[in-house]
Amino acid sequence: MAPVKVFGPAQSTNVARVLVCLEEVGAEYEVVNVDFKVKEHKSPEHLKRNPFGQIPAFQDGDLYLFESRAIGKYILRKYKTSEVDLLREGNLEEAAMVDVWTEVETHQFNPALSPIVFQCIINPALHGIPTNQKVVDETVEKLKKVLEVYEARLSESMYLAGNFVSFADLSHFSYTFYFMVTPYASLFDSYPHVKAWWERLVARPSIKKLGAGMAPPTPKA
Amino acid sequence: MAPVKVFGPAQSTNVARVLVCLEEVGAEYEVVNVDFKVKEHKSPEHLKRNPFGQIPAFQDGDLYLFESRAIGKYILRKYKTSEVDLLREGNLEEAAMVDVWTEVETHQFNPALSPIVFQCIINPALHGIPTNQKVVDETVEKLKKVLEVYEARLSESMYLAGNFVSFADLSHFSYTFYFMVTPYASLFDSYPHVKAWWERLVARPSIKKLGAGMAPPTPKA
Structure with missing residues (x-):
C-alpha cells in the first residue's frame, strides 16, 4: 500500500497538526512540499x-x-487500535469531551495564542513585517484568561478530555511549540498544571521527533 | 428519563446549532434561558x-x-439510528467528508458570512451599534469567493459531504437563516446550486420548526 501523502511544509503549524497524528499511530507517510514562493498553493x-x-x-x-x-x-x-485510540468514539462521554476540548482549541485557545506566534515569529521572520506590540499585548491578556480555565481543567484531570491523552491535546501542539520560543513563553509558569501538561506532551516521541524539525525561522536581516 | 437541557436563548445562532440536531433526531429537550441582561452567563x-x-x-x-x-x-x-445517521462515523470516507465540510463551515464559511449578520442585524438591533458598511463590503467579497467553492462542490453532490444530508449541512443553518433576511440575501441567487441546497435545507421539518421561532430582532428606534 502506498504511503499517505501530506501536502505542505512540515514546519507549518497546520501541517504539523496532521503529522503528529500520523506519528502517534505509526503510519507511513510522505510529506510533499508546496512552494509558496512560486504560488504553488494556488496552482490548478x-x-x-x-x-x-x-x-x-x-x-x-x-x-x-x-x-x-x-x-x-x-x-x-483509520489507524485506531485498542492501544492507540485518540478519539474514543466508542465511548459516548469520552468522545464528547474530546470534541469539547478540540473545539476549545479552535475557538478559545488558538485565537488567544496564535496571534502572538504570528507577531513574534512568523511575520518578522517570513514576511519581513515588524511585530505589532499592541496586538501582542491585547492577545496576552486574552491568553491569560484562557489559561486560567485550562489551569482549572488540568487540576482535575491529566489531559484536557480526561485522564487519557487525545486528539484534543495533540491539536494544541504546533502553535504552542512555536509560542514556547517567543518572549512570552514564561507566561505558562504561572499555571503549573498547564505547564506540567505541556511537559507531558513534549515528552511524547511523536512531538519530540516533529519538534526536532521545527526550529523557528530566524528573522530577516 | 429527564429530557436533556440546552442553556441559552433558542434564537441565538450557536444555540440553534444544537437545537437543529435535537430536532433532527427527535429527542426530547428543554431550553433554559440564560439572561444576558443580568449577566447570568457570567454567574458561578x-x-x-x-x-x-x-x-x-x-x-x-x-x-x-x-x-x-x-x-x-x-x-x-447518542440518538443515531440506521435512518438518522448524520455523522456517518461507521464509514471512514463519509465521516471524513462530514468532518471536512464541518471544518469548512467553521474556518471559511462562518468568518465570511457571520460578520454580515452581526453588522446588519445583531449589532443594530440588540446593541444599538450602527452597521459598519466597510466591514460589510469587505466581507461580501470574501463570501463570494467562499460561495464559488461551495457552488463547485454542490454541483457534484446534493449536500456538502456527499449525496446525503449531514451535520456539515445542518451546522450552516442558523447563521445562513439570519443572513437571508439581510439586504445581501440575493447574493445566493448567483450560485444556483448553493441556492438549491439552501432551499432543500429550509424545507426540512427541523429547520421549518426552529426558523418559525427565529424572527430577526427589530432595530432599536
Whole structure:
C-alpha cells in the first residue's frame, strides 16, 4: 500500500497538526512540499486537493481531504487500535469531551495564542513585517484568561478530555511549540498544571521527533 | 428519563446549532434561558456549565458539555439510528467528508458570512451599534469567493459531504437563516446550486420548526 501523502511544509503549524497524528499511530507517510514562493498553493493541481488554496492537503489513494482537524480525525479513526485510540468514539462521554476540548482549541485557545506566534515569529521572520506590540499585548491578556480555565481543567484531570491523552491535546501542539520560543513563553509558569501538561506532551516521541524539525525561522536581516 | 437541557436563548445562532440536531433526531429537550441582561452567563452557576461564560451549554443527567459543534456531535451519536445517521462515523470516507465540510463551515464559511449578520442585524438591533458598511463590503467579497467553492462542490453532490444530508449541512443553518433576511440575501441567487441546497435545507421539518421561532430582532428606534 502506498504511503499517505501530506501536502505542505512540515514546519507549518497546520501541517504539523496532521503529522503528529500520523506519528502517534505509526503510519507511513510522505510529506510533499508546496512552494509558496512560486504560488504553488494556488496552482490548478493544488486547488484540486484543497479548493481554498491552503495547506495542508492530504491524499490516501483516491481520497483527497483538507482542513487539518478533519484530516487528523480521519487518520486517528483509520489507524485506531485498542492501544492507540485518540478519539474514543466508542465511548459516548469520552468522545464528547474530546470534541469539547478540540473545539476549545479552535475557538478559545488558538485565537488567544496564535496571534502572538504570528507577531513574534512568523511575520518578522517570513514576511519581513515588524511585530505589532499592541496586538501582542491585547492577545496576552486574552491568553491569560484562557489559561486560567485550562489551569482549572488540568487540576482535575491529566489531559484536557480526561485522564487519557487525545486528539484534543495533540491539536494544541504546533502553535504552542512555536509560542514556547517567543518572549512570552514564561507566561505558562504561572499555571503549573498547564505547564506540567505541556511537559507531558513534549515528552511524547511523536512531538519530540516533529519538534526536532521545527526550529523557528530566524528573522530577516 | 429527564429530557436533556440546552442553556441559552433558542434564537441565538450557536444555540440553534444544537437545537437543529435535537430536532433532527427527535429527542426530547428543554431550553433554559440564560439572561444576558443580568449577566447570568457570567454567574458561578453558568460558569460551571461553560467555564468561558458563553452559550450554549448542555446537560444530559450528570454530563455537562459546551461548544455547540461538540454538543451537536454528542446528540447525533447518542440518538443515531440506521435512518438518522448524520455523522456517518461507521464509514471512514463519509465521516471524513462530514468532518471536512464541518471544518469548512467553521474556518471559511462562518468568518465570511457571520460578520454580515452581526453588522446588519445583531449589532443594530440588540446593541444599538450602527452597521459598519466597510466591514460589510469587505466581507461580501470574501463570501463570494467562499460561495464559488461551495457552488463547485454542490454541483457534484446534493449536500456538502456527499449525496446525503449531514451535520456539515445542518451546522450552516442558523447563521445562513439570519443572513437571508439581510439586504445581501440575493447574493445566493448567483450560485444556483448553493441556492438549491439552501432551499432543500429550509424545507426540512427541523429547520421549518426552529426558523418559525427565529424572527430577526427589530432595530432599536
